[in-house]
Structures are given as structure tokens and as C-alpha cells.
Amino acid sequence: MTGGVQAGAAPAGGATPQPRPREPWRGPAARRLARRLITANETWTLLALAILVIYFTVRAPREFFTLSDFSLIAQNSAALLVMAVGQTYVILTAGIDLSVGSVLVLSGVVAAEYYTHNGGAAAGTGTVWLGAVIGLAVGFGWGAVQGFLVAKAKVPPLIATLAGFGAALGVSYLVTGGSDISSMPKKLTSTIGLASIAGVQWLIVISFLVAIVFGLILAYTRFGRYTYAIGSNPEAARRVGINVDRHLIKVYALSGLMAGAAGIMSLAFFGNTTIAGHATDNLTVITAVVLGGASLFGGRGTMLGTVIGLFIPAALQTGLVIIHVNQYWQYVAIGAVLVAAVYLDQFRRRLRERA
């Protein structure tokens, strides 16, 4: 949403170069840019993250802002980031997906089952790929079903995905009998799970690639624009001929697909199915999206905001540990920040409606 085009629409005569305004920062284009920066949620979120980083860096100069800590944070957050990408789309449509953590587990469990029946730790590259595709397909399918419930059966997203959350976890326990499957293929754990490319772990590379690609899709393609339009005013979208139901199903399927991808990443990282470890992933992910400036009423938010929003709790957690404050304070702090973020959103919305 840059204002660059009008700024460039100055007289195109060419012969006499227009004198540049003496104070360009006071020109209308600069003012517009400044206004947009101030009103953009990402600006504030980024500011909050920067303040945290600066604070912890000052308090523990040698410990906090070192590359190893940053990459540790990013590595621990990789699966969450991928799920947050899908969640961003869902929240932009004024929906919510509570199922992500369980879908992660289910996708991982199904892939792990496939691996144990096809060579286990010694499975070949082809098997590893096929298992990953199966995991992705499980997530995609699960998400699509939830999308169908939301779009066609008109079950509220909160309920449809809460049901999906429970059911996916239940199926995971049924498949495994309650005990985690370990002994994953070496070809999976030693590559995606541990290896680096140019000094950066694969998990980080994958998660950021996913965020960038789907961030670009959100900002620059019709799919992204329809997502915003449906969250903003579904009736308007319907009247201009957008197939709202089909788009919603795609968005929930995308969120499921992302959870499936996170499931494979988690398998690779931990080397087992971590069935009991993802009960609050949904809340972490939703917190990230909302902290990133997305409105739960739909229509507003960006991928950049989500990425920043995800790293605020992560930075807080690492920082509190480093400065020897009981790290459980982070949950209290995040709760307060979350309420503040949503209050600010409401406040500005009211202000805007009055204007």
C-alpha cells in the first residue's frame, strides 16, 4: 500500500526539471508516508520488539543479542511460524483456527506411522519425501473439512476448529495407542532437523521461506486480496461475484496444510511425535497474529506483523531467563500485552468509525 504512484505523477514535460521541494519531508507524499507508518500496526509491534531486544541487550550485553540465541529462538519457533502463516489468513477472514496444534500432531503421527512401516530409522530418501507429502495431505484434508463446516454448514469457526482440535488429538492417540512414535528416519532428522545451509538451520530457512512466499501471496495476488475482502465485508465480496464459500474452504485448508508442514518439521526436529506437547500451540500462534496487528474482526493484518508478533513472546522468554527473572512472568506479560494490543485495535476502530 505504498503511495509512490501519485508521488511520481508530477508533470511529465521533461524539458524543465521541476525543482525539488526544499523540505521534502514536509511534502504531501512524505506526510502520507508518515501517516501510514504511524497508523500501521507493524510499526508499533516492531517498536515493541525493538524495545525488548534493546532492554535485554543492555541488561545482559554479552548474552542476549548473540547470533546463537537468535538462531535458537528462530529454531524453536520455526514450526510455530509456519502455523502462524496459515493462521494469519484465517484471522484475516474474521475466522479462527484452534485446531493447529492437534493437526500438527496428527500429521506427524500419520507420517511417523508410514516411516515405521517403511524402514524406520533406515528409511530412504524417497520414503522420507513420501511420508512428508502424506503428512501435508493429512493437514490439508483436515483443514478443508473444517473449512467446509465453516463455509457450507455455517458452524462458527470457533466451534468447528475446537471440534477439530479435539478430534485430531483423539485420532492421534487412537493411532499410536497413546505412546509417542520415535526412531524417525535418519535422512529426515539429520537433514531438516539438524543440518544447516550457509550457517542457518534448515528449519529456520524453511519457516522464513514459507512466511515470505505466503506473505507475498497475501499482499500481491488475487487470493490475498479476496482474503482481505471477505474478512472486511463478506456480503460485498459475494455481490461482486467472489465465491466466498470456496475461498473460505481454501483458507482453512491452507491453515491445515501449514499445520501439516509444521508436523513434519517437528518430527524432524524432535525425532518423535511429541503428541502431548502441542496443546497450547494454537494460543501461541493466535497471540502472535494478534500481536502482529491483525484484527480478530477480519480484514486487517499483515504477514510481516505476524512474524514480528511471533518473536515478541520468544524474545521475552529468552530475555527473562537471561536476566534471571522467573520465566513464568512471561505468560503474565504476554497476557497484558495481548489485551493492550486488542484494546488499541478496538480504540482505533471506534475512532475511525466516528471520523
Place this chain on the structure above:
Amino acid sequence: MAEPLLEARSVTKRYGHVQALDGASFAVLPGEVVALIGDNGAGKSTLVKVLSGAIRPDGGEILVEGEPVSLSSPVDARRHGIETVYQDLALAPDLDAAANLYLGREIYLVPLLRVLNRSAMRRSAVSAFAELGVELPDVSAPVATLSGGQRQSVAVARAVAFASKVIFMDEPTAALGVVQRGRVLDNIRRVRDRGISVVLISHNMPEVLAVADRVEVLRLGRRVARFTASEASLEQLVGAMTGALTTEGEGGVK
């Protein structure tokens, strides 16, 4: 009389035990502003929805330039060059004016990947607004930040940009102040002067007489009178709406 651009013949529509349209007829001639008036419950909005493809009639015929057509969705109607400016405007408040103008009809930079050409859409939105004489402070600001009149202009500009035959305007001035009402009426005249017919649905009789070329009156789901606006008086319009006056020969009340 010229052949109507768009015509409804004996259209019926029933909702449960309510007969919303009871053999309603209506015609839009080329290059005119025609007002569709009637008391509450006369069937105006139902008729507009039928003609803009939002609902399907139970019976009767719809003709575009004399050819019978079936309008099963607003997209169908649009394909025939018929656009509607809804009373609630049907804009997406979080998108900017340019995005709203092209919503559902995007211009692509890379068509294969559905990558939007945002600058092209913004440019032609700017010229579309300029042609209508609409001044927007910033076409890339969310529509929610615009005033009521500006939002209305965006909705009208969208209809004008894509309509080739007829634009329906459902109570376009209902939510506006005096100055903005004047602008909307100017907009309506400008649209007509571009050769697109306008159907104005309004409760405001002085407004109707000021801007319309013809007036058609609905009562109890059927057309009861037709006037040339310049020859009609307020009393005649009100009389036709309330049933005191019926000029239409196609059968009275059953």
C-alpha cells in the same frame, strides 16, 4: 417509443404467503434516468433484486434489448452491462478505493499467477474518479476512512466504470447530508450523459422530479402508473403510490 434496454414483463415473486411481485412490469429506455417509486412494501426492492440478478423470479420475463434473458446471479446481470449501487454500498471498508473499484475484476501483472497490477488499477481508479468529478484525498487510503459521500462516490464510480447499459441506484441519497445529496444527483446526471441509463429508487419525491426523465410507480407488486417527469406533479406521484390514481390499463386490483 424506443425499444427498452431492460424490461420486466409480468414478473411474479412470492415469499411465503406474501406476494411481493404480482405481475410487475417495468422498462428502462436508452439514455434516461427513470425513477422507480412506490410505498413501503410495494415491491421496489424485490423488483430491483430480480433485475440485478440477486433473486430469481417465480414467473414472468426479463428482456435485455428485447431478448429474453435469465439472470441467475449479479455476475450474470453484470455480463449484460447491468450494475447496481446498493443502499449499503457493498464496499470492503479495509480495502482502498482502487481495490474496491476492481474487486472481482482485478487487473493482473502476471495473469497466470494472479499477481495484481496494483499501480494500473490505482491509475485507472484515479481517472475513473476524475471523470465523475469525484475528489478523493487519497485513493490508497482504506474506504473506512472516507466520508459517507466519498464512499457513495466510490460505489457509483465502480458501477459506472463497468456498466455499459443500466445502473440501479437503491436509495442513493438516503444516508447523506444536503450538500452530498446534490453531488449524488449530479453524478446521476453525468452517468446518464455518458449514455448509461439510471434506475433511481427513491422515497424522496422532489428529488425524483428533479433528476428523473420518467417515473414508474409500483403498488402492491404491480405497475400502476407511468409519468413523464416534466409533466408530473408531486400530487400525481403520491396519488399513484397510495392508490388514489391509477393510469395503467393492465388490470386493476383483483
